[in-house]
Amino acid sequence: MVSLDILGIVRRVIILSLLTYAGYSDIKTREISDKVWILMIVLAAPLAIYEVLSLHKTALYLVSLLIGFVVGAMIYLGKIMGDADAAAIATLSIVEPPPTVLHGFDIISLFPPISIVVNASLLSLIGVIYNLARNTYLKFSGKELFSGIDASLLEKILAFILYTKVEASVVREKPNFYSIAEKNTDSVKRFTFKVRIEEESHAEVQGEVWVSVYMPFIAFIALGYIIHVILGCIAKLLLPSVFTNSYIPLSLIIN
Numbered sequence: 337m338v339s340l341d342i343l344g345i346v347r348r349v350i351i352l353s354l355l356t357y358a359g360y361s362d363i364k365t366r367e368i369s370d371k372v373w374i375l376m377i378v379l380a381a382p383l384a385i386y387e388v389l390s391l392h393k394t395a396l397y398l399v400s401l402l403i404g405f406v407v408g409a410m411i412y413l414g415k416i417m418g419d420a421d422a423a424a425i426a427t428l429s430i431v432e433p434p435p436t437v438l439h440g441f442d443i444i445s446l447f448p449p450i451s452i453v454v455n456a457s458l459l460s461l462i463g464v465i466y467n468l469a470r471n472t473y474l475k476f477s478g479k480e481l482f483s484g485i486d487a488s489l490l491e492k493i494l495a496f497i498l499y500t501k502v503e504a505s506v507v508r509e510k511p512n513f514y515s516i517a518e519k520n521t522d523s524v525k526r527f528t529f530k531v532r533i534e535e536e537s538h539a540e541v542q543g544e545v546w547v548s549v550y551m552p553f554i555a556f557i558a559l560g561y562i563i564h565v566i567l568g569c570i571a572k573l574l575l576p577s578v579f580t581n582s583y584i585p586l587s588l589i590i591n
Contacts, residue, residue: 340387347383348565351376351431352558358424359555366512366550368420373427380431388433396434396446404429404449415532421553425449428561435568445568454569455560456553463551470500485546486524495527499546507547514547 354376358368388397408426411417432448445451475481481501482492499517507514519528527546563570 340390343383344387347380347387347431350380350383351428352561355424355554355558355561358420359552359558362420362552362554366418366552368424368554370423373423376427376431384431384433391436393434393436400434400447400449401429403447407449407453417553418533418550421557424554424557425453428452428557432561432564444571445564448564451564451569452557452560454571455563456556457560458570458574459556459559460551460553463549464497466549467497467500471496474501484525485518486526491527491529494529495546498529499527499548501544501546504542504545507545513550515550517546517548 354372358372361368361372388394405426408422408429411425412419412422426449429449432452434446434448444454471481479501481496485492487495495517502514507516515530515533517528517530518525530548567573
């Protein structure tokens with residue numbers, strides 16, 4: 337009989353392989369086929385369910401599953417991120433059971449959907465670093481970043497952190513990569529600070545324009561998954577005083 341450890345390795349190889357493919361597709365096109373998530377469920381879900389039943393952690397798995405579906409539904413309905421991001425989170429809640437052992441009292445890592453999303457979100461802050469670096473370079477290159485924009489100092493600071501400026505032709509060539517971050521109101525350009533992803537027409541965009549760069553979040557989810565498997569939720573690295581350094585069996589927490 338094959339051990340649970342071997343089955344767990346096989347399951348995670350399947351998950352990581354498909355996440356890597358999805359992440360690559362997200363980086364290249366910002367589009368991922370739904371077949372990736374279907375295939376992941378077909379191949380990895382039976383192994384996950386077998387592990388859950390063998391280790392008698394059905395209740396915790398169902399709670400984690402519920403959290404994953406709620407988070408995925410919130411993202412999908414709220415249009416906070418792309419549909420593939422919501423599908424990935426829901427799928428991972430099915431194929432990645434709660435861990436058997438925790439590194440310290442890391443309650444977040446008990447629920448893989450939350451742990452992976454937190455990890456991916458922290459990693460995606462590289463987008464802020466990219467904007468700051470690019471805008472600083474443009475500024476010192478003599479570019480008039482805020483020319484023609486009616487904005488307060490606070491709005492300019494936020495735009496400098498969250499957005500960057502590109503040629504309109506770049507936006508038209510890769511519409512899936514950018515969201516327009518300015519609009520004309522009464523013949524005056526103003527920033528638009530949006531949370532939801534909206535469909536846009538880039539046909540009339542001319543000159544240079546401020547944009548929000550769509551980050552390949554599936555790629556960050558893939559990295560967040562690896563970190564979750566190895567370390568758990570990396571939030572504990574930011575708040576070390578909250579966590580201990582001991583190993584805590586789940587039975588001590590659940591029972």
